Amino acid sequence: MLLDLFDIFMILHLVVHLLFIKHKKNEFKDYISWTLITGIAICGILDLTKDSISYLMISYHPINNDILNI
Secondary structure, X not given: OHHHHHHHHHHHHHHHHHHOOXXXXXXXXXXXXXXXXXXXXXXXXXXXXXXXHHHHHHHOOOOOHHHHOO
């Protein structure tokens, strides 16, 4: 759960940087900053996607339906 919140935070962090990209005091204009910001956001998206797919595969598996009471 805590890692999911961190993934969401990193995605929102990218969104905030994109919203303020034209701000006059923006200091995140170089290649390294944007590589780190977008790279971490992409990792967050991939991790959330992996967790969602894993949950769906376990939840809807015929053998596990009795265990999970679905």
